[in-house]
Amino acid sequence: MRHGARQQAAIEILSTLENQRRPASDAVKDWMLSHRFAGSKDRAEIGDLVFGALRWKQSSAWRMGADDPRAWVWGALRWGFGREAEWIEQSCYDDPHAPPPPTEAERAALSGATLDGAPAHVRGDYPEWLDASFARAFGDARAEEGAALAVPASLDLRANTLKSDRDRVIAALGESPKLNEPPSPTPYASNGVRIPWAQGRTFPWATEQSFVKGWFEVQDEGSQLAALLSGAEPGMQVADVCAGGGGKTLALAALMQNKGQIFAHDVDGRRLAPLKERLDRAGVRNAQIRAPMRTKDALEDLRERMDVVFVDAPCTGSGTWRRSPDSKWRLRPNALLKRRDEQQQALAMAAPLVKPGGRLMYVTCSVLPEENEDAVAAFLGSYAGFAPVGLTLDAPHYVRTIGVQMTPLKTGCDGFYVAALQRTA
Numbered sequence: 001m002r003h004g005a006r007q008q009a010a011i012e013i014l015s016t017l018e019n020q021r022r023p024a025s026d027a028v029k030d031w032m033l034s035h036r037f038a039g040s041k042d043r044a045e046i047g048d049l050v051f052g053a054l055r056w057k058q059s060s061a062w063r064m065g066a067d068d069p070r071a072w073v074w075g076a077l078r079w080g081f082g083r084e085a086e087w088i089e090q091s092c093y094d095d096p097h098a099p100p101p102p103t104e105a106e107r108a109a110l111s112g113a114t115l116d117g118a119p120a121h122v123r124g125d126y127p128e129w130l131d132a133s134f135a136r137a138f139g140d141a142r143a144e145e146g147a148a149l150a151v152p153a154s155l156d157l158r159a160n161t162l163k164s165d166r167d168r169v170i171a172a173l174g175e176s177p178k179l180n181e182p183p184s185p186t187p188y189a190s191n192g193v194r195i196p197w198a199q200g201r202t203f204p205w206a207t208e209q210s211f212v213k214g215w216f217e218v219q220d221e222g223s224q225l226a227a228l229l230s231g232a233e234p235g236m237q238v239a240d241v242c243a244g245g246g247g248k249t250l251a252l253a254a255l256m257q258n259k260g261q262i263f264a265h266d267v268d269g270r271r272l273a274p275l276k277e278r279l280d281r282a283g284v285r286n287a288q289i290r291a292p293m294r295t296k297d298a299l300e301d302l303r304e305r306m307d308v309v310f311v312d313a314p315c316t317g318s319g320t321w322r323r324s325p326d327s328k329w330r331l332r333p334n335a336l337l338k339r340r341d342e343q344q345q346a347l348a349m350a351a352p353l354v355k356p357g358g359r360l361m362y363v364t365c366s367v368l369p370e371e372n373e374d375a376v377a378a379f380l381g382s383y384a385g386f387a388p389v390g391l392t393l394d395a396p397h398y399v400r401t402i403g404v405q406m407t408p409l410k411t412g413c414d415g416f417y418v419a420a421l422q423r424t425a
């Protein structure tokens with residue numbers, strides 16, 4: 001396929017999404033299945049175009065003066081991926097399968113449109129209904145913060161110190177012919193490895209020998225820093241009560257060096273399914289998976305015994321919009337309300353497990369104050385015996401009334417919020 005045909009494919013995929021509330025990745029997959037002639041390079045570039053269109057949808061619509069898939073795709077090409085207006089126009093003339101060439105108005109927009117006078121939610125490509133939340137979180141920097149949440153993200157890995165170390169992971173991956181350049185250390189997390197985003201390329205990390213041997217896990221640097229901030233150490237008793245697929249469990253277990261005990265639980269037992277295999281591959285020997293039980297509290301015997309209880313709370317995921325740009329447009333106010341309820345339930349489940357003097361960690365991959373410092377304040381309002389603890393984060397971040405906030409703009413990782421509470425009574 002030539003560039004024009006790829007643009008047309010992206011426009012078609014985005015048009016089908018217009019009437020359906022489903023993940024863009026599903027629509028891309030469906031299109032690929034029904035267009036078997038598309039090669040791997042086509043697939044990668046069409047995927048980038050679809051996601052790019054969604055990343056910068058509002059700012060593209062503003063600049064192009066039209067809010068439709070054609071405007072979003074060309075907006076992404078022009079201002080997201082930096083293609084010249086002439087290149088875009090020429091790609092339409094070169095190819096019978098391309099979209100009709102730009103009109104006079106479109107040509108003028110592609111060569112000279114700006115975001116002058118656009119409101120913050122348009123400049124920052126985030127939903128208008130979240131403007132008050134973004135203003136609370138970031139004030140005048142909200143458009144810039146939103147824009148940084150729209151840019152494609154690097155692939156971050158965590159070297160697993162139970163089996164390897166960062167230098168060995170970098171050396172092993174550096175030999176891969178599938179990478180343009182060797183990976184580098186992430187700037188703040190001690191075991192982080194970063195593979196920069198490259199247009200039209202996805203790195204098939206799961207087939208790397210070093211992955212199969214358990215040398216690394218895929219984990220954003222912000223998530224690694226959240227685990228480090230917990231203070232989990234060898235010999236401790238730790239409960240990860242929102243363990244899901246176990247990204248944090250694995251990071252916490254590595255910090256514990258197989259000494260002490262880590263308990264992984266989730267209210268949804270199905271989410272724990274991949275964990276056993278992941279723990280085995282990573283060489284973790286001190287983890288117990290505690291699936292929920294129908295008639296009994298699966299965590300009953302852990303009450304008041306834990307040094308650290310980690311709540312990686314269910315949230316909107318607004319801090320990960322770089323990785324799933326369509327989710328920002330699918331998010332609705334009632335989903336935020338639901339997540340806020342779940343956050344209080346998760347904290348209520350976690351609190352009784354903390355021993356006196358122990359720590360309750362509350363973490364989200366969100367930038368919205370409602371599910372971050374507000375959630376912690378609401379918990380503190382109804383539970384006596386916990387007090388916020390200051391956190392030392394050696395990376396640029398926002399300090400909140402309680403806890404710390406990392407963002408792509410400030411910290412260079414996904415938007416993670418972390419708070420630590422100590423049990424005082």
Ligand SMILES: C[S@@+](CC[C@H](N)C(=O)[O-])C[C@H]1O[C@@H](n2cnc3c(N)ncnc32)[C@H](O)[C@@H]1O
Pocket residue numbers: 241242243244245246247248249266267268271312313314315341342343345346
């Ligand atoms: C952010 S995800 C966890 C991700 C995981 N810790 C990781 O690092 O891979 C949040 C988890 O909280 C769980 N959870 C806990 N309490 C919940 C509640 N009351 N309602 C919904 N989900 C809840 C969800 O099932 C989900 O697996």
